[in-house]
Amino acid sequence: MKMTSLRLLLWCFSGVITRNHCLPPIGTQPEQVHISYPGLKNSMLITWSSANETESVVEYGVWGGKLFTHSAKGTESVFVNEGVEQRVMFIHRVLLSNLTPGASYVYHCGSSFGWSDIFFFSALNESDNGRIGDEFMRQIESIAAYTPYMTCPGNHEWVANFSQYRSRFSMPGDTESLWYSWNIGPAHIISFSTEVYFYLEFGLDLLFTQYQWLRSDLEVRMGRNDTTPPAPGLEDLFYQYGVDLELWAHEHTYERLWPVYNYKVLNGSSEEPYVNPKAPVHIITGSAGCREKHDGFIPHPRDWSAFRSSDYGYTRMHVINHTHLYLEQVSDDQYGKVIDKMMLVKEKHGAHAWS
Ligand SMILES: *[C@@H]1O[C@H](CO)[C@@H](O)[C@H](O)[C@H]1NC(C)=O
Numbered sequence: 066m067k068m069t070s071l072r073l074l075l076w077c078f079s080g081v082i083t084r085n086h087c088l089p090p091i092g093t094q095p096e097q098v099h100i101s102y103p104g105l106k107n108s109m110l111i112t113w114s115s116a117n118e119t120e121s122v123v124e125y126g127v128w129g130g131k132l133f134t135h136s137a138k139g140t141e142s143v144f145v146n147e148g149v150e151q152r153v154m155f156i157h158r159v160l161l162s163n164l165t166p167g168a169s170y171v172y173h174c175g176s177s178f179g180w181s182d183i184f185f186f187s188a189l190n191e192s193d194n195g196r197i198g199d200e201f202m203r204q205i206e207s208i209a210a211y212t213p214y215m216t217c218p219g220n221h222e223w224v225a226n227f228s229q230y231r232s233r234f235s236m237p238g239d240t241e242s243l244w245y246s247w248n249i250g251p252a253h254i255i256s257f258s259t260e261v262y263f264y265l266e267f268g269l270d271l272l273f274t275q276y277q278w279l280r281s282d283l284e285v286r287m288g289r290n291d292t293t294p295p296a297p298g299l300e301d302l303f304y305q306y307g308v309d310l311e312l313w314a315h316e317h318t319y320e321r322l323w324p325v326y327n328y329k330v331l332n333g334s335s336e337e338p339y340v341n342p343k344a345p346v347h348i349i350t351g352s353a354g355c356r357e358k359h360d361g362f363i364p365h366p367r368d369w370s371a372f373r374s375s376d377y378g379y380t381r382m383h384v385i386n387h388t389h390l391y392l393e394q395v396s397d398d399q400y401g402k403v404i405d406k407m408m409l410v411k412e413k414h415g416a417h418a419w420s
Pocket residue numbers: 092116117118153
């Protein structure tokens with residue numbers, strides 16, 4: 066910052082001769098500088114705007130070394146504001162690549178027609194070369210070596226196209242554990258990835274492939290073969306095929322819902338909502354969570370919310386027989402206390418379960 070003011074001062078002095086030089090270079094002066102991680106290893110994206118057209122340059126260098134040893138050029142685009150004034154501004158983007166992971170950099174942006182203040186950032190130290198994955202696998206060994214540890218991918222697994230997840234686990238089928246189904250006792254259990262709806266950069270076809278797979282897995286189960294074109298949403302699909310129970314996560318909380326479909330609570334009866342319900346039952350069980358703490362709840366629960374807890378904990382499920390499924394929620398914060406229970410009873414399963 067000192068440097069910049071010094072430079073302005075010098076310009077002003079020299080401007081004594083030709084007055085105009087003393088005016089600061091307003092229209093081409095960079096402003097609104099911000100940085101983002103572009104999702105490419107060892108890189109950083111610098112974005113800023115200027116009122117007038119100019120060049121897009123970032124000068125940078127490692128903190129503590131010689132100032133601005135590197136320079137990178139980027140692109141400028143025109144942004145016409147949609148309001149009545151139709152204001153025009155120029156947005157500049159410069160990608161810095163081949164940064165050293167974890168190293169601090171000093172930079173300024175603009176061009177010889179005006180430089181920003183001097184800022185700094187630390188390049189992401191994104192790769193631990195799989196050591197956190199190793200540590201996780203070591204920690205779960207105490208349970209996963211003794212009892213089948215069945216998984217599904219979540220958003221924390223996204224790095225490098227879910228490669229840690231795909232490479233380390235061994236779930237049924239040939240989808241690198243991304244989605245699969247299996248039978249145990251009277252239950253047919255499906256594991257699928259909601260991440261295909263969020264990480265579209267890894268291929269939109271994953272979303273469609275999984276949807277087709279889900280549909281045919283449910284079809285085969287239900288002995289149906291409906292060939293109408295699919296619309297890849299999940300609630301209708303699971304309702305159509307009479308799925309009994311859906312376990313969700315991501316929120317670091319526990320919530321049991323009354324049977325619900327399309328915003329309507331469809332209890333079996335108001336005395337026994339889970340005996341022959343008229344819609345799937347949803348449980349959100351993400352409170353095992355990680356060290357990102359708990360997620361809050363909206364203050365006024367919706368009609369379908371039956372029980373909520375933000376205690377750390379986990380869910381136990383017992384598929385008793387063809388008609389009865391028992392589920393309970395254990396609180397770690399309350400030293401193993403069972404804080405919620407549900408007995409789901411269904412005499413009919415599959416596509417005709419709701420009639
Ligand atoms: C610089 O931008 C301002 C504001 O948009 C505009 O009024 C002016 O004409 C521009 N100057 C040049 C040289 O383009």
